[in-house]
Structure formats: structure tokens, C-alpha cells
Amino acid sequence: MTESARVVRAPVAGRAVGLAAVPDQVFAQAMVGPGTAIDPARGPGEAVAPVDGRLVKLHPHAFVVVDPAGRGVLVHLGVDTVELRGEGFELLAAEGDEVTAGRPLVRWDPAAVESGGRSPICPVVALDAEPDRLAHLVESGQVVTGDELFTWM
Amino acid sequence: MAVRRITVAAEVGLHARPAALFVRAAGKAPGEVTVAKGVGEPVNAKSILAVLSLDVRNGDEITVRVEGDQAGQVLDELVRLAETRESAGG
Numbered sequence: 001m002t003e004s005a006r007v008v009r010a011p012v013a014g015r016a017v018g019l020a021a022v023p024d025q026v027f028a029q030a031m032v033g034p035g036t037a038i039d040p041a042r043g044p045g046e047a048v049a050p051v052d053g054r055l056v057k058l059h060p061h062a063f064v065v066v067d068p069a070g071r072g073v074l075v076h077l078g079v080d081t082v083e084l085r086g087e088g089f090e091l092l093a094a095e096g097d098e099v100t101a102g103r104p105l106v107r108w109d110p111a112a113v114e115s116g117g118r119s120p121i122c123p124v125v126a127l128d129a130e131p132d133r134l135a136h137l138v139e140s141g142q143v144v145t146g147d148e149l150f151t152w153m
Numbered sequence: 154m155a156v157r158r159i160t161v162a163a164e165v166g167l168h169a170r171p172a173a174l175f176v177r178a179a180g181k182a183p184g185e186v187t188v189a190k191g192v193g194e195p196v197n198a199k200s201i202l203a204v205l206s207l208d209v210r211n212g213d214e215i216t217v218r219v220e221g222d223q224a225g226q227v228l229d230e231l232v233r234l235a236e237t238r239e240s241a242g243g
Contacts, residue, residue, distance in 0.1 A: 024170065031173040033201060056206050062169065064205055072202035074169070082165045127202040 006067055006152045009101050010143040011050045011075045012110075012122055014040035018139030019123060024079045027123045032074065034134050035125035036149055042111040042120075046092065046104040047077055048145055050124060055097045055105065060089030063105055064127070071152055072127040077108055079119040088112050102146050126152050155224035158216045162236045166210035171234065176201045178230045184221020186231075190214070198231070 010016075017039045022028045027037070049055070053067040061081035066072040077089070090107040093099060110120035126134055129152060137150045163171045179186040179198035187195035188204065190213055196203040198217065209215055215235065219228045 026170045026173045031177055032169055057208065059168075064202070066202070072205075074201075074205065076169055082168060127205070128200050 004069055004153075006051060006069065006071060008035075008050045008073055008124065008126065008149050008152055010038060010145055010147045010149050011047045011124060012038050012040040012045060012077075013144045014038045014110075014122075014142070016138045016140055016143050016149070017121065018137075019125075022079060022121050022123050023119045027076070027079070027125070030131065032123070033125040033127045033129055034131040035123060036137055036139050037121050037123045038143060038149075039121050040110040042114065044107070044109045046145075047075060047106045047108065047122070049099040049101050049103045049105055050075060050149070052100045053098070055093055055095055055099050058091060058093060058095040058105065060084070060086035060091065060106065065099060071129070074123070074125040074127055076123045076125070077106060077120070078110065078113045079121060081113060081118055083118075084113070084116070124149055126150075154218065154220050155228040156216065156218040157228055157232055158214060159232055159235055161209055161211060161213050161215055162238045163234075164211055164238060166213065167204055167207070167235065169205070171237075172201060172204045175231060175234050176204055178227065178234060179219075181230075182219050182221060182223060182227040184219065184224065186220070186227065187218045189216045
């Protein structure tokens with residue numbers, strides 16, 4: 001691990017399932033970027049920042065945090081959830097905020113997303129990263145918010 | 154060099170899914186590819202972070218510029234993606 005390696009942490013609690021399990025081919029084939037995915041615990045919860053950095057994009061259903069080295073991590077809260085137009089999502093931060101890993105950013109309910117016919121699985125993606133820059137990828141097992149998901153070298 | 158100004162028809166704009174397809178198509182060009190929103194600064198269209206940060210929405214006007222060989226071909230593909238309405242998701 002180099003000095004600049006960055007640990008990316010779980011933005012939600014649940015079960016790590018890997019990107020390939022995301023029911024959206026663009027995510028599953030890592031076209032957005034490499035990373036992993038979490039099938040979130042059902043019921044109301046908070047999605048938190050996966051790294052320290054600047055919250056450059058905050059949508060109700062997705063956000064991007066860029067660390068001081070310029071590495072952007074995308075967290076997408078469920079699949080096709082852009083169609084919900086924010087309904088059922090409460091923003092807990094503002095775009096442009098400097099955040100620390102673990103800071104709550106969005107309140108949502110994966111069970112409500114699921115009952116609306118959409119997958120609540122959350123891809124956590126290293127943007128513009130070559131796949132071989134990620135190490136210690138967690139793609140199975142239970143995770144709690146803040147657990148290490150992968151190291152971005 | 155090839156450049157074109159278009160209105161984005163993708164339902165959700167250039168967000169996760171359409172953005173990934175757009176960036177992948179831009180990556181095929183050997184030269185520089187940029188995209189600008191409105192009168193804003195152009196950003197690297199080969200960077201998914203840059204394109205997501207640009208936050209291009211349905212109905213936004215963007216300017217796409219492709220440098221180098223096969224510029225016209227790559228530009229046609231990028232325009233086709235941005236003008237495709239059925240890019241649901243994101």
C-alpha cells in the first residue's frame with residue numbers, strides 16, 4: 001500500500017454482493033468504473049460518505065465524493081432510482097460540502113425502493129480507475145456502514 | 154477536429170448509464186475529446202468523473218469537440234448517444 005492509497009468504506013449497511021450482481025449491465029460490466037456493490041439492509045437508513053473529500057455531486061439517488069488526491073467515488077442508491085425524482089430520499093448535506101467518511105448524506109428506505117419494483121442494490125464505484133488499482137475488494141459477506149470495501153491505490 | 158452543439162435528449166441527462174456510454178465512446182478517439190455545457194468550460198469527455206460533475210440534464214445544450222483521427226466518426230457516435238431519448242436509468 002502506498003502512502004496515497006485510499007480506503008473506500010461502506011456507505012450503507014447490508015451484504016456485499018460485487019458489481020456483477022447489479023441488475024444494470026452498465027454497472028455490472030464496470031463501464032462506470034470498477035468497484036463493488038452492497039445489497040442494503042431493508043428499512044429506513046442513512047447513506048454515508050465512503051471517503052473524506054468534497055461532495056461534488058449530490059442527487060437524491062446518487063452522490064460523488066472526490067478525495068484530496070482527486071479520486072472520485074460514486075455511490076448509487078439503487079438501480080433506476082433516478083426515476084423516483086427524489087421521492088423517498090432526504091438530503092442531509094449540500095453539494096460542495098467537505099465531508100468526512102461516515103458523514104450521513106442521504107436518508108432513504110431500501111425497502112420502499114424495492115416495493116416500488118426497483119432494485120435497492122448500491123454500486124460503489126471508483127471513477128476513472130483502472131481495475132488493477134483496486135485491492136482488497138469486498139464482494140461478499142455482511143458489512144456495516146464504515147467497513148472497508150476496497151483500497152484504491 | 155470536429156465540433157457540434159446539440160441539445161441533450163437523454164431522459165435523465167448524462168448521468169450514470171448514459172454518461173458511461175458517452176465516456177466509453179469518447180475513449181475510442183485517439184485525440185482529445187471535450188464536452189461543455191452551455192457557455193461553460195469544456196471538460197475531458199473521457200473522464201466519467203468530469204462528465205458526471207458537469208451534471209448535464211435533459212434539454213441542456215452541450216458542445217462536443219473531438220480532435221485527431223476519426224474525429225467525425227467519434228463525434229457522430231457521441232451525438233447519437235446524447236440525442237437518444239431511450240437512455241433510461243442513471
